[in-house]
Structure formats: C-alpha cells, structure tokens
Amino acid sequence: xxxxxxxxTLQTIYMVFxxxxxxxxxxxxxxxxxxxxxEGHICENKSVNAVLETIINIMRSFPFIILxxxxxxxxxxxxxxxxxxTAAIIPLALSAAPFVARVVESALLEVDPGMIEAAKALGSSxxxxxxxxxxxxxxxxxVNGLTLVIINIIGYSAMAGAIGGGGLGNVAIMYGYERYxxxxxxxxxxxxxxxxxVIQSLGNLYVRNIKSRKSQKFFYTxxxxxxxxxxxxxxxxxxxxxxIPKKETVLIVGASAVPHADILNHVKPILAKEGIDxxxxxxxxxxxxxxxxxxxxxxxxxxxxxxYMDAFNASHHMDMVSMGGIxxxxxxxxxxxxxxxxxxxxxxxxxxxxDPSNEARALLLxxxxxxxxxxxxxxxxxxxxxxxxxxxxxxxPLDAAQIPRSLDSVTAAVINGNYAMTAxxxxxxxxxxxxxxNVDYANIITVMPSQENNPAIKKLVAVLQSPxxxxxxxxxxxxxxxxxxxx
Amino acid sequence: xxxxxxxxxxxxxxxxxxxxxKNVSAEIHENEIYGIIGLSGAGKSSLIRMLNRIEEPSGxxxxxxxxxxLTYDRVKLQKYRQKVGMxxxxxxxxxxxxxxxxxxxxxxxxxxxKGSIKKRVGELLELVGLQDKATNYPEQLxxxxxxRVAIARALANNPTILLSDEATSALDPKTTKSILxxxxxxxxxxxxxIVLITHQMEVIKxxxxxxxxxxxxxxxxxxxxxxxxxxxxxxxxxxxxxxxxANDSKEIELTxxxxxxxxxxxxxxxxxxxxxxxxxxxxxxxxISIITGTIDELKNSRIGYLILELxxxxxxxxxxxxxxxxxxxxxxxxxxx
Numbered sequence: 001x002x003x004x005x006x007x008x009t010l011q012t013i014y015m016v017f018x019x020x021x022x023x024x025x026x027x028x029x030x031x032x033x034x035x036x037x038x039e040g041h042i043c044e045n046k047s048v049n050a051v052l053e054t055i056i057n058i059m060r061s062f063p064f065i066i067l068x069x070x071x072x073x074x075x076x077x078x079x080x081x082x083x084x085x086t087a088a089i090i091p092l093a094l095s096a097a098p099f100v101a102r103v104v105e106s107a108l109l110e111v112d113p114g115m116i117e118a119a120k121a122l123g124s125s126x127x128x129x130x131x132x133x134x135x136x137x138x139x140x141x142x143v144n145g146l147t148l149v150i151i152n153i154i155g156y157s158a159m160a161g162a163i164g165g166g167g168l169g170n171v172a173i174m175y176g177y178e179r180y181x182x183x184x185x186x187x188x189x190x191x192x193x194x195x196x197x198v199i200q201s202l203g204n205l206y207v208r209n210i211k212s213r214k215s216q217k218f219f220y221t222x223x224x225x226x227x228x229x230x231x232x233x234x235x236x237x238x239x240x241x242x243x244i245p246k247k248e249t250v251l252i253v254g255a256s257a258v259p260h261a262d263i264l265n266h267v268k269p270i271l272a273k274e275g276i277d278x279x280x281x282x283x284x285x286x287x288x289x290x291x292x293x294x295x296x297x298x299x300x301x302x303x304x305x306x307x308y309m310d311a312f313n314a315s316h317h318m319d320m321v322s323m324g325g326i327x328x329x330x331x332x333x334x335x336x337x338x339x340x341x342x343x344x345x346x347x348x349x350x351x352x353x354x355d356p357s358n359e360a361r362a363l364l365l366x367x368x369x370x371x372x373x374x375x376x377x378x379x380x381x382x383x384x385x386x387x388x389x390x391x392x393x394x395x396x397p398l399d400a401a402q403i404p405r406s407l408d409s410v411t412a413a414v415i416n417g418n419y420a421m422t423a424x425x426x427x428x429x430x431x432x433x434x435x436x437x438n439v440d441y442a443n444i445i446t447v448m449p450s451q452e453n454n455p456a457i458k459k460l461v462a463v464l465q466s467p468x469x470x471x472x473x474x475x476x477x478x479x480x481x482x483x484x485x486x487x
Numbered sequence: 488x489x490x491x492x493x494x495x496x497x498x499x500x501x502x503x504x505x506x507x508x509k510n511v512s513a514e515i516h517e518n519e520i521y522g523i524i525g526l527s528g529a530g531k532s533s534l535i536r537m538l539n540r541i542e543e544p545s546g547x548x549x550x551x552x553x554x555x556x557l558t559y560d561r562v563k564l565q566k567y568r569q570k571v572g573m574x575x576x577x578x579x580x581x582x583x584x585x586x587x588x589x590x591x592x593x594x595x596x597x598x599x600x601k602g603s604i605k606k607r608v609g610e611l612l613e614l615v616g617l618q619d620k621a622t623n624y625p626e627q628l629x630x631x632x633x634x635r636v637a638i639a640r641a642l643a644n645n646p647t648i649l650l651s652d653e654a655t656s657a658l659d660p661k662t663t664k665s666i667l668x669x670x671x672x673x674x675x676x677x678x679x680x681i682v683l684i685t686h687q688m689e690v691i692k693x694x695x696x697x698x699x700x701x702x703x704x705x706x707x708x709x710x711x712x713x714x715x716x717x718x719x720x721x722x723x724x725x726x727x728x729x730x731x732x733a734n735d736s737k738e739i740e741l742t743x744x745x746x747x748x749x750x751x752x753x754x755x756x757x758x759x760x761x762x763x764x765x766x767x768x769x770x771x772x773x774x775i776s777i778i779t780g781t782i783d784e785l786k787n788s789r790i791g792y793l794i795l796e797l798x799x800x801x802x803x804x805x806x807x808x809x810x811x812x813x814x815x816x817x818x819x820x821x822x823x824x
Binding site: 112114115117118119120121122123124125128132133136137139 | 539541564565566567568569571572573575577579580581582583584592593595596597637640641644650
C-alpha cells in the first residue's frame with residue numbers, strides 16, 4: 001500500500017506541476033491581453049477583447065472529463081500518447097488555462113489605475129507599464145490566484161484516472177469507491193488534504209511576506225518546494241513512460257481494475273517466460289480504453305463483452321474485433337429482505353445499472369427470473385420493451401458502482417459481478433438468480449484488426465484460456481467470476 | 488509657452504454626450520505658476536490631463552513650445568511626456584518600490600544608465616529633503632512625504648513643465664503649506680512652468696501668478712490672482728473667494744441693525760497703507776465700528792479687507808460710501824441699513 005500511495009503521490013505531483021507550468025504559459029499572456037485590451041486600458045481594442053472573452057468562456061464551460069476525451073488527438077500529437085499521467089497533463093493544463101487567464105485578469109485589474117496613469121504621465125512605454133507596474137503591483141493577488149489554480153488542478157487530476165493517468169484522486173476512487181478498500185481511500189484523501197493545505201499555507205505566507213516586504217527570506221522556501229516538485233517529476237515520468245513500448249515483446253493491455261487487471265497480473269510471470277513483457281494499464285471508465293485502443297496507445301484491452309463492443313463499434317465507426325472470451329461476471333439479482341424471486345412482493349422497486357448495455361442485460365435477467373416479459377432480446381433493450389409486469393415492479397436505474405450501497409433502499413437489485421464481489425456479495429451463493437450460463441456476456445480480449453495476427457496477443461489469449469488459468473480464476477473468485485468453459 | 492486654442496472634450500456616455508471642456512482658449516507663460524480653479528465637475532481635471540494627453544481632446548489645438556502636441560505619434564508623445572512632470576492628489580507611487588526605486592522609475596523610463604540613475608536619485612532626494620527615507624516604502628511615509636517623493640519623481644527628467652492635479656487636496660493644512668512652499672521654491676530654482684488645478688482658493692492665493700476660473704467646462708474668468716481677488720467678475724469666483732472669508736458673512740448677519748449700513752472695503756496696492764478710515768470719520772461726522780478685517784497675502788501682493796458698520800445719519804452714510812469710491816477704493820455694500 002505504501003508503494004501504491006507513493007507512486008500515486010508522485011504521479012499527482014508530476015501531473016499538477018507540469019499542468020500548472022503549461023497552463024501558466026498559456027493563461028498568463030491571455031489574461032494579460034484580455035486585461036489591457038479592455039476599454040480605457042493601455043492597449044484598448046474592443047474586438048480583440050471580445051474574441052478573447054468568448055474563447056475563455058467557451059473553454060471554461062467544458063466539463064473536464066469531456067475536454068479530456070475531446071483533446072485526445074492533441075495529447076497524442078504533443079506528448080505522443082493518449083494514456084498515462086503525461087497524457088493527462090495536456091487536458092489538465094488546457095482546462096486550467098482559461099481559469100489562469102481569469103485569475104491574472106482579476107489580479108491585474110486590482111492594480112490602482114492611478115499608478116498606471118502616473119507611469120503614462122512619465123512617458124512610459126506600454127511594455128514597461130506591464131513589467132514595472134501591472135505585474136509587480138498585482139503580485140500578491142497573482143500568488144493568491146496561483147494557489148487557487150494549483151488546488152483546482154489537484155482536484156481535476158482525480159479524474160485523470162479515466163485515461164490511466166493514475167494519481168491520488170484516482171486511487172481514492174478506484175480503491176475506495178469501487179473496491180471498498182477504505183484505508184487506501186482515507187490515506188490517499190489525507191495526502192491530498194495535506195498537499196492542498198501545504199500549498200495554501202505557502203501561498204498565504206508568500207502573500208503576507210510580499211505585503212510585509214520580507215520576500216527575500218521566504219524566497220528560499222519557495223525554491224525548495226519547486227525543487228522537490230522537479231525532483232519528483234522525473235520519477236513519475238519514468239514510472240509513466242515505462243509503459244511505452246520499447247521492444248517488440250512489450251504488450252500493453254488496458255483493463256478494468258477487478259478482476260481484469262488482477263487476472264492479467266496473474267499471467268504476467270507466465271508470459272514473461274515466453275519473452276513477453278506484459279504491461280497493464282488500469283482504466284476506471286468504459287470509453288477511454290477503446291479510444292486508447294484506436295489511438296494505438298494500447299494494443300489490446302480487456303474489460304468489455306461482445307454486445308458492448310458491437311454497440312461501441314457502431315456508435316464510434318470502429319471495427320474492433322474479439323480475440324476470444326475469457327470470463328463471465330454473472331449479473332445476479334440480490335435482495336436484503338427476500339431470499340427467493342417468488343417472495344418479491346407487488347410494487348417492489350428493483351435497481352438496475354443505468355448504462356444502456358448493462359441495463360439491457362439486467363432486464364433480460366429479470367425476464368429469466370420470471371418477473372417481467374420483454375419483446376426484445378438485444379443489447380438495446382430498455383424498460384420500454386416490457387410487455388408484461390404482473391407484480392408491477394418499479395425499475396430504478398442507478399450508477400452501476402453505486403447499486404451495492406443502495407441495496408438497503410430498494411426491494412431488490414441487479415448487480416454486476418465485479419461490484420457484487422467488491423461489496424462482499426457472491427453470485428453463486430447470495431444471488432436469487434444469475435446469468436452465469438450466458439457466454440454472450442463473456443469478457444473478451446479486444447483488438448483493432450491490425451493487431452489480430454499479433455503473436456504476442458495470440459499467446460496472451462491462449463494463456464488466459466489455458467486450463468490452469470481457468471482453474472485459478474474459478475478458485476480465486478468463488479463464483480463471482482467464472483471462466484468461460486470450452487473454447 | 489503653452490497655448491490652448493478652443494479646446495473641447497466630450498465623453499460619450501450610454502445615450503448622451505457630456506461636454507467636459509467647452510471651447511477653452513488660454514495662454515500659459517514661461518516661468519509662471521498658473522492655477523485652474525473650479526468646483527468639482529467643472530472640467531479642470533480633464534483640461535490638465537489634456538496637456539500631456541492622458542486624455543485626448545475632442546477638438547482644438549494645444550501648442551507647446553510652438554508644436555501642436557496633438558499631432559505627436561506614440562513614441563513622440565512618450566518623449567514629450569518625459570519632459571512634462573505630473574503630480575497627483577493621491578500621489579500614485581508604486582507600492583512595490585522603495586522611495587529611491589520610485590524615483591528611479593522615471594529615469595528607467597527615460598532609459599538612463601544604471602550608474603547615473605543612482606547619482607540623480609540622490610540629488611532629487613536632497614531637493615525634496617528626504618535623504619533619510621531612501622529605502623522606505625511609500626506606505627511607511629506620511630502624505631506630505633509621499634507627495635515629496637512624487638515631486639522628485641516628476642522632476643527626475645528635468646522637465647520644463649510641471650502639472651499638478653489637486654496635489655494638496657488630500658493633505659492637512661500644515662502639510663499643504665509646506666508642499667506649496669516646496670513648489671514655489673523649485674519653480675524659482677529650476678525655472679519651471681507650473682500648471683496646477685485645485686478647488687481651494689487658498690492654494691491659488693498662496694502660489695499662483697495667474698488663474699483661470701472654470702465652471703461647467705468653460706473658462707469663465709482669466710486674470711492675475713490680484714485682479715480676481717480684488718474684483719471677481721463671475722459668480723463662481725465670488726463664491727470661491729467668499730469661502731475663504733466665510734467668517735465675514737456670519738459676522739455681518741450678527742451685526743445687522745436697522746439704519747446702519749454695513750460695507751466691505753477692499754484695499755490693494757498703495758491704498759493698503761492709507762489712513763482712509765480716520766479721514767472718513769472726520770469728514771462725514773459718522774461713527775464707524777470695525778466688524779472684521781483681514782489681509783490676504785498673495786504671492787506677489789497683499790489685499791486688505793475691512794468690514795465696517797456705519798452709524799449716524801443715513802444720508803451721510805451714503806455720502807461716505809460715494810467718497811470712498813471716489814478715492815479709488817473698492818466698496819461693497821453688504822447691508823443697506
């Protein structure tokens with residue numbers, strides 16, 4: 001755990017440090033420009049001001065996670081990859097840049113117009129006004145704003161997990177939210193709090209020192225902090241770039257944390273003996289692993305089933321193919337109050353995952369249980385397809401990861417195998433009914449067509465489907481994860 | 488030296504135009520201290536700011552040393568401004584710089600060499616008497632000290648013109664006096680032309696040679712300070728002068744008695760020293776009581792005022808007033824009796 005938190009801390013420092021630097025390089029000039037082009041300021045220009053205002057406002061309106069996905073191509077172009085901490089720096093910096101611009105703008109607008117007038121009256125050039133009046137006089141507000149920016153970026157960096165960026169926030173989500181590993185969650189949150197606290201205090205101290213004119217003494221503390229960040233960065237950089245292929249035999253596979261990454265890590269030594277260096281990149285969402293596959297940042301992924309892949313191919317105009325099914329995570333119908341389907345009362349509320357393909361699968365499971373009848377059997381089935389509902393059950397769509405926590409609030413719930421497992425529920429013992437016999441829902445190794453004949457991937461699939469590994473899976477997960485029989 | 492030819496300044500507010508300065512023409516001579524006085528909103532602030540184009544005129548000409556400064560491009564304007572110092576009501580010193588760095592700022596702008604900056608800053612500090620405050624920050628100084636730093640900064644590049652925008656309005660009377668003394672002193676020493684704006688007649692009285700009285704954007708009166716004090720023409724001038732003699736009208740109110748005229752007698756030049764009052768008493772057989780009396784010490788002369796209550800035959804009182812006027816002494820009847 002110490003190592004996990006250590007690496008995550010370095011990743012966070014690395015991402016935040018460079019995101020701050022880059023967002024500053026973009027945001028400071030933009031903020032300066034939008035200020036001085038204002039009416040009555042030293043470079044008044046209404047059209048430039050209007051354009052900059054619009055750009056800043058548009059950029060600020062983007063939800064971070066959307067921005068992150070949208071600019072994957074830019075990340076690829078700039079840093080050569082769309083996954084990992086390095087790829088996360090670009091969206092972090094771009095989403096922080098307009099914020100930096102606003103911070104700079106408000107700091108510079110605070111500068112007493114009388115001082116600018118005095119400089120003008122002395123015959124100062126506009127450049128000299130910027131260098132000798134605007135920035136020195138706005139310094140305290142600028143440092144205050146910078147503190148705010150850094151803390152904001154730390155917050156945003158939690159979402160970097162979506163593209164495999166790691167970091168403390170991601171650890172808290174992955175281990176705490178999805179795996180119920182409370183200590184890891186608490187420790188990572190504590191480290192974040194400490195970081196935020198330290199930055200805030202340093203910022204306040206610096207501002208106080210500017211005001212009481214003792215900045216010299218404090219300057220050294222500031223230098224130490226920067227050095228620490230710089231020293232940490234290459235560490236994280238190496239950590240991060242070690243996943244970039246250097247030899248043919250390196251195979252990068254994107255996976256969900258549980259059980260996919262665990263299973264891959266189990267076969268890692270086996271593949272190593274075959275001369276294949278397997279690198280596992282953990283994703284905590286279901287969109288970026290496919291986009292990363294398309295971009296070529298990973299060579300295969302292991303998190304989805306065929307109906308999901310088909311739907312994704314259709315909606316994203318992609319042609320990903322399956323290399324074979326590995327395991328099924330049976331959906332189960334669970335209840336805290338009732339132990340059999342027949343006991344479920346009239347008007348019961350039943351929670352189901354709220355994403356389309358999981359919802360369809362959940363409805364099919366409810367049909368198998370005899371609670372409802374559907375007029376569709378595909379992955380696009382929705383509650384609209386219910387043609388009979390004798391017990392009048394109410395379907396409650398919820399975030400899949402959230403359902404185990406909500407089990408007390410509903411009569412019954414359909415829960416994904418991995419979430420059931422992390423919540424301590426076992427499909428083979430605790431569920432009233434499961435779909436473990438349905439190989440349509442087997443989790444597959446997915447590749448782009450160009451990788452279909454990659455011997456390393458073929459080897460990986462063969463190892464995962466070998467009797468030894470199957471036996472290990474079945475024993476390890478006690479029914480929550482079931483190896484696909486006879487392929 | 489500075490010539491204003493029908494200068495205008497209009498502001499475009501949301502849906503109407505405001506005329507801040509309306510058709511002002513004036514001539515400011517070399518080596519004089521020229522005051523512009525008016526109530527707030529009279530347009531004096533806009534007017535002085537047009538002299539270094541911190542505000543752009545909407546019309547007219549401003550000729551300085553024979554050149555119309557409105558034709559200057561940015562670079563030329565910056566050069567011109569380096570030769571026109573300006574000081575402000577709120578000093579406008581840079582809070583991030585020490586006293587010496589604030590003065591050096593003006594020299595940096597004019598691209599002085601590092602070595603000569605230090606020497607020049609030392610001279611200027613001596614000129615304004617702040618040698619011991621060189622490394623202090625503005626916030627550690629009193630208002631008067633701040634204005635001295637601002638004056639040093641304004642004079643750094645050896646300007647020939649100094650603009651003063653209400654430079655003493657934020658200061659207490661005693662400090663005001665010392666700053667005005669300093670302005671007079673440097674004007675003499677350096678042969679400066681000073682243009683100052685103020686709403687205090689005291690300031691005009693103390694330092695100015697000539698004055699322009701502004702009201703609602705227009706120059707309603709221009710003349711020497713003595714002329715204006717002796718014989719103010721416009722309502723604004725009268726009002727502003729009344730203000731420094733505010734006590735007089737109070738005294739007059741308290742003294743009013745039916746049958747007794749109250750008059751204000753204004754002496755200037757030679758008449759200050761004449762013994763007209765005793766002559767008056769002898770000639771007309773009336774009694775006179777002095778209600779108040781003051782002497783205004785102008786920069787170049789003195790003006791005396793007496794407020795008298797005349798007692799006795801009302802006809803004789805009237806004759807006495809006429810006699811005074813015939814002696815070339817200015818008389819204002821404040822109460823007809």
